[in-house]
Amino acid sequence: MNPLVLWFHKLGSPPYFYRLAGRLLPWLWGLAAIGIAAGLYGGLVLAPPDYQQSDAFRIIYIHVPSAWMSLFIYFFMAVNGFIALVWRIKLSEILAMAAAPVGAAFTFICLATGSLWGKPMWGTWWTWDARLTSELVLLFLYLGVIGLYHAIEDRRQAARAAAFLALIGIVNLPIVHFSVKWWNTLHQGSTVKLFGPSLIDSRMLWPLLIMAVATKFAFAASLLSRARVDLLELESGKDWARQIALAEETSA
Amino acid sequence: MSHGTALGACRALIVRDLALLWRRRGDALNPALFAVMVIMLFPFALGPEPQMLGRIAAGTVLVALLLAGLLSLDALFRSDLEDGSLEQLVLSPHPLPLLLACKIAVHWLTTALPLLLAAPLLGELLFLPPQVLGTLMAALALSTPLLSLIGAVCVALTVGMRRSGMLLALLVLPLYVPVLIFAAGACDAAQQGLPVAAPLLWLGAALVLALVLAPLACAAALRISLS
Numbered sequence: 001m002n003p004l005v006l007w008f009h010k011l012g013s014p015p016y017f018y019r020l021a022g023r024l025l026p027w028l029w030g031l032a033a034i035g036i037a038a039g040l041y042g043g044l045v046l047a048p049p050d051y052q053q054s055d056a057f058r059i060i061y062i063h064v065p066s067a068w069m070s071l072f073i074y075f076f077m078a079v080n081g082f083i084a085l086v087w088r089i090k091l092s093e094i095l096a097m098a099a100a101p102v103g104a105a106f107t108f109i110c111l112a113t114g115s116l117w118g119k120p121m122w123g124t125w126w127t128w129d130a131r132l133t134s135e136l137v138l139l140f141l142y143l144g145v146i147g148l149y150h151a152i153e154d155r156r157q158a159a160r161a162a163a164f165l166a167l168i169g170i171v172n173l174p175i176v177h178f179s180v181k182w183w184n185t186l187h188q189g190s191t192v193k194l195f196g197p198s199l200i201d202s203r204m205l206w207p208l209l210i211m212a213v214a215t216k217f218a219f220a221a222s223l224l225s226r227a228r229v230d231l232l233e234l235e236s237g238k239d240w241a242r243q244i245a246l247a248e249e250t251s252a
Numbered sequence: 253m254s255h256g257t258a259l260g261a262c263r264a265l266i267v268r269d270l271a272l273l274w275r276r277r278g279d280a281l282n283p284a285l286f287a288v289m290v291i292m293l294f295p296f297a298l299g300p301e302p303q304m305l306g307r308i309a310a311g312t313v314l315v316a317l318l319l320a321g322l323l324s325l326d327a328l329f330r331s332d333l334e335d336g337s338l339e340q341l342v343l344s345p346h347p348l349p350l351l352l353a354c355k356i357a358v359h360w361l362t363t364a365l366p367l368l369l370a371a372p373l374l375g376e377l378l379f380l381p382p383q384v385l386g387t388l389m390a391a392l393a394l395s396t397p398l399l400s401l402i403g404a405v406c407v408a409l410t411v412g413m414r415r416s417g418m419l420l421a422l423l424v425l426p427l428y429v430p431v432l433i434f435a436a437g438a439c440d441a442a443q444q445g446l447p448v449a450a451p452l453l454w455l456g457a458a459l460v461l462a463l464v465l466a467p468l469a470c471a472a473a474l475r476i477s478l479s
Contacts, residue, residue, distance in 0.1 A: 085472075085476075133429070137426045137429050140422065140425070140426040141426050143422060144419075144422045144423045144426060147419050147422050147423070148409060148410070148419065148423060151410070151413055151416070151419050152412075152413065157476065157477075157479060160476045160479075161409045161473070161476050161477060164409060164469075164472065164473055164476055165406070165409055165423060168405060168427065168469065169426070169427070172426075175430070
């Protein structure tokens with residue numbers, strides 16, 4: 001078998017994933033901490049103040065990365081949900097459901113920081129603008145997925161039902177992303193562009209990009225920590241899980 | 253053993269559902285009554301000035317009908333689940349999406365259509381400007397089936413649960429938001445004398461899409477919940 005395919009199949013095995021995630025976790029947490037520290041230092045100290053908003057613009061270094069993460073994590077959750085529904089891979093169910101609370105947290109951070117930013121700049125905490133409203137709907141979709149997952153007794157059936165809901169809700173992702181283009185409202189358009197030059201000065205841009213990468217690591221670390229616990233709980237009847245529990249008990 | 257044709261099964265299902273509803277025909281009026289009650293609350297809460305009520309009338313009627321539809325969603329599969337006929341439906345040799353589409357159609361006919369017919373009355377209660385009524389009816393005619401279809405998928409996901417009321421609202425309402433935005437957009441345009449075609453066409457497009465996809469999604473969701 002192709003080594004990559006073999007590795008992929010191995011990854012689907014709960015004990016293998018549990019050990020691999022355990023080895024990766026310190027690195028991921030470390031990279032996330034270093035990245036966030038560097039990004040925040042760059043953003044809050046090194047980057048020059050904005051010509052219009054002066055220092056108030058610096059909330060961008062929290063707001064924009066969490067907005068990106070809210071969409072990225074939803075997409076991640078939906079892809080894993082799709083895999084879970086089509087190929088019935090247990091690990092994908094776990095990953096999709098472990099991603100939901102993290103995504104909801106990032107969405108909430110995005111909305112809260114946006115609200116804090118909006119008060120001095122727009123003169124209001126909240127406005128029914130297309131971008132804000134669609135992001136709020138995204139938060140409710142996350143909460144719906146989490147709620148459905150916890151409402152069903154059987155864990156695997158719950159994960160499949162919630163994954164299905166996540167797949168339906170994916171129609172909201174393009175709406176969030178393109179809302180500033182389709183409806184010309186208060187929220188500004190994209191400043192950072194994947195294709196073509198960004199509309200932001202490079203001295204302000206690099207901490208933002210570092211934050212974007214660091215939040216990915218933070219998400220990965222949080223996701224794997226949650227998934228490990230969920231996996232142990234789901235597999236508590238299995239031999240490997242029991243061995244780990246026994247090892248924990250003797251070491252404690 | 254012959255199973256008959258899929259069309260025959262659909263017809264039998266529709267006749268059965270209609271007969272069941274006819275036996276309890278008093279219940280069919282409940283959603284409309286609920287909508288009237290909700291509408292009645294607004295003049296009490298906001299004051300009876302015709303001008304102000306007229307401005308919010310279209311939106312209020314939309315929201316009242318949406319909520320009434322939400323409350324009636326729970327009944328879509330409830331009794332079938334309790335007497336076991338839902339499982340028979342899933343096990344039947346006929347295509348499940350088709351059968352579910354029939355169920356959703358009957359549900360729409362019996363819960364949303366009375367609401368639709370009551371809408372002019374509700375609008376009149378709130379002093380709805382006459383030039384908006386046509387647009388409001390068109391928006392409702394397009395959006396209520398859409399709401400039933402989207403709602404059916406979410407109901408299918410929560411079908412086995414005992415206390416699914418609040419959860420169902422949490423699942424359904426975010427998905428209802430875009431429908432409400434376009435329906436309200438059409439009414440708003442009519443109120444200002446602007447062309448209303450664009451939002452209505454969006455609703456129509458979404459309805460066509462949902463007519464095709466929602467029964468399939470509903471069937472998949474039902475199989476997950478009953479597995």
